Amino acid sequence: MLHSWDAGAVRAAEEPLLAAGEPLMARASFALATRVASLLRETRGRAGGSRVVLLVGSGHNGGDALHAGALLARRGVAVSAVLTTERVHAEGLAALRAAHGHVLAVDHDDQAVPDAVAAALATADVVLDGLLGLGGRGGVRGPAARLVAHVAQARPRPVVVAVDLPSGVGVDDGTRNGVVLDADLTVTFGAYKPALLLPPAAAAAGRVELVDIGLAPAGPPAVARLEAHDVAALWPVPAPDAHKYVRGVLGVVTGSARYPGAAVLTVAGAVRAGVGMVRYIGSAGPQVLAAHPEVVVGDGRVQAWVVGSGVAPDDDEQRRRVRDALVHAVGHDEPVVVDAGALDLLPDAVPAHVVLTPHAGELAALLTARGEHVARADVEAAPLAHARRAHDLTGATVLLKGGTTVVAGPHGATYAQADGPSWLATAGAGDVLAGVVGALLAGRAADAVADPTLPAALAAAAALVHGRAAGHANPGGPVTAGDVADALPAVVAGVLRA
Numbered sequence: 001m002l003h004s005w006d007a008g009a010v011r012a013a014e015e016p017l018l019a020a021g022e023p024l025m026a027r028a029s030f031a032l033a034t035r036v037a038s039l040l041r042e043t044r045g046r047a048g049g050s051r052v053v054l055l056v057g058s059g060h061n062g063g064d065a066l067h068a069g070a071l072l073a074r075r076g077v078a079v080s081a082v083l084t085t086e087r088v089h090a091e092g093l094a095a096l097r098a099a100h101g102h103v104l105a106v107d108h109d110d111q112a113v114p115d116a117v118a119a120a121l122a123t124a125d126v127v128l129d130g131l132l133g134l135g136g137r138g139g140v141r142g143p144a145a146r147l148v149a150h151v152a153q154a155r156p157r158p159v160v161v162a163v164d165l166p167s168g169v170g171v172d173d174g175t176r177n178g179v180v181l182d183a184d185l186t187v188t189f190g191a192y193k194p195a196l197l198l199p200p201a202a203a204a205a206g207r208v209e210l211v212d213i214g215l216a217p218a219g220p221p222a223v224a225r226l227e228a229h230d231v232a233a234l235w236p237v238p239a240p241d242a243h244k245y246v247r248g249v250l251g252v253v254t255g256s257a258r259y260p261g262a263a264v265l266t267v268a269g270a271v272r273a274g275v276g277m278v279r280y281i282g283s284a285g286p287q288v289l290a291a292h293p294e295v296v297v298g299d300g301r302v303q304a305w306v307v308g309s310g311v312a313p314d315d316d317e318q319r320r321r322v323r324d325a326l327v328h329a330v331g332h333d334e335p336v337v338v339d340a341g342a343l344d345l346l347p348d349a350v351p352a353h354v355v356l357t358p359h360a361g362e363l364a365a366l367l368t369a370r371g372e373h374v375a376r377a378d379v380e381a382a383p384l385a386h387a388r389r390a391h392d393l394t395g396a397t398v399l400l401k402g403g404t405t406v407v408a409g410p411h412g413a414t415y416a417q418a419d420g421p422s423w424l425a426t427a428g429a430g431d432v433l434a435g436v437v438g439a440l441l442a443g444r445a446a447d448a449v450a451d452p453t454l455p456a457a458l459a460a461a462a463a464l465v466h467g468r469a470a471g472h473a474n475p476g477g478p479v480t481a482g483d484v485a486d487a488l489p490a491v492v493a494g495v496l497r498a
């Protein structure tokens with residue numbers, strides 16, 4: 001599992017080490033210089049003789065860049081530091097000067113990037129972004145912002161290495177504030193920060209390399225990302241003496257006369273993820289049976305539910321069945337996945353074993369219906385904040401779908417899963433995901449009710465398997481929702497071997 005800690009927790013972990021005189025910045029900048037030198041060797045054959053430009057802000061992040069620049073200069077790299085404020089890390093600057101690094105500056109009155117700086121950037125093999133790190137508040141401003149815009153527009157673009165974090169991202173909430181310099185590589189110190197896992201900021205980080213500087217952040221992580229072996233530990237694997245009922249029966253109230261395919265796809269997700277049995281309730285029974293003869297159509301006892309995928313707003317009968325299922329599930333402590341056309345039927349307050357699976361537009365509608373006036377673009381700009389707000393307002397576990405899927409549950413349980421190719425953004429893929437989440441909740445229904453943080457972990461596990469299934473179905477190319485479902489058994493088997 002990848003764990004990330006927010007700025008406060010990282011600083012709290014640093015404090016006693018710094019008080020004890022541990023050379024954290026020296027460790028960080030040495031590791032940074034080493035990574036940049038190997039990057040130069042990869043791209044140019046050797047580090048010596050290459051050109052590196054440092055973008056330097058006022059804090060320790062700039063200090064890291066300056067110290068790393070000094071080390072690179074001593075290895076024969078031509079290093080130029082561009083100071084974006086009058087006050088920069090004094091020791092770092094002295095080290096760079098002592099190593100014969102070149103120092104340039106942009107100042108507040110410069111409306112354009114000065115020629116000498118533009119010239120250094122134009123020939124740079126690598127640009128090190130040391131403007132803002134853990135202490136960044138809001139976007140990069142002033143001359144630094146002009147510099148970032150200049151580098152971002154440069155063609156060809158230099159290789160960009162972010163120091164600790166891409167400057168301008170919201171460290172704890174994963175937002176992008178104004179201009180952000182997209183990095184090819186981020187060398188991060190001590191621990192992942194939430195912005196390195198969360199959308200939309202994480203996309204600015206490029207490849208992330210974590211450097212151990214001896215920190216041990218305490219407390220629960222802010223945001224986690226499951227890996228295959230974590231999913232293996234969560235997956236309900238049938239015991240040798242299992243029968244279909246103990247493996248979990250899933251009630252599925254999805255599809256409508258207008259969207260019968262959604263019923264077929266939710267059921268496909270559930271049966272291919274390995275649920276013991278599906279009971280389907282709704283008008284798409286014939287289509288579901290034609291595709292999945294193992295399904296039982298009609299009422300009966302179940303351990304968990306999936307409701308709402310493809311339920312048209314004008315299908316009064318199916319909406320009544322959804323409402324009945326929701327009332328029954330909440331009243332009998334049965335976990336339930338609430339998707340698409342059921343989101344507007346959600347009771348005011350529900351337990352965490354109710355898992356909502358909206359995309360950004362649906363989450364905006366849900367929040368707006370609860371008086372928040374949120375647009376889809378607001379959700380996309382700050383996915384975690386909005387998913388968490390929906391959890392706070394409803395009590396439900398919230399799985400927010402997108403290129404990176406964010407899950408927010410009780411007690412701060414938060415996951416960010418980025419397992420699928422963008423080909424997964426295809427009609428019906430969400431229906432398959434709802435079925436997979438349902439299968440996991442049915443397989444571990446009692447545990448999911450007893451431990452309110454478990455539904456979030458199971459939802460994240462479903463997102464991992466669903467995303468990987470898209471990649472497995474057709475590596476590097478398009479997939480249909482049905483292909484994704486068909487790939488699930490092999491992907492589950494692979495994950496269980498991890």
Ligand SMILES: NC(=O)C1=CN([C@@H]2O[C@H](COP(=O)(O)OP(=O)(O)OC[C@H]3O[C@@H](n4cnc5c(N)ncnc54)[C@H](O)[C@@H]3O)[C@@H](O)[C@H]2O)[C@@H](O)CC1
Nearest residue numbers: 014024025028059060061132133134135136137138139164
């Ligand atoms: N504290 C430590 O033990 C270590 C810190 N390290 C480095 O130190 C960094 C954190 O250093 P700092 O706390 O100095 O924080 P930063 O280097 O992120 O900079 C904070 C400074 O920038 C200013 N600032 C904040 N937001 C701004 C904005 N939007 N525009 C312009 N200026 C802005 C603040 O006034 C403050 O002076 C880490 O990211 C990491 O790179 C590493 O050296 C490892 C050890």
Ligand SMILES: Nc1ncnc2c1ncn2[C@@H]1O[C@H](COP(=O)(O)OP(=O)(O)O)[C@@H](O)[C@H]1O
Nearest residue numbers: 359401402403421422424425427428429430431
């Ligand atoms: N850019 C992307 N990259 C990877 N996966 C994506 C991307 N955009 C969406 N997805 C995933 O594709 C699925 C789409 O679901 P959804 O929007 O509900 O579609 P539908 O309602 O048609 O089923 C979700 O699992 C979502 O996480």
Ligand SMILES: [K+]
Nearest residue numbers: 129132163165
């Ligand atoms: K930075």
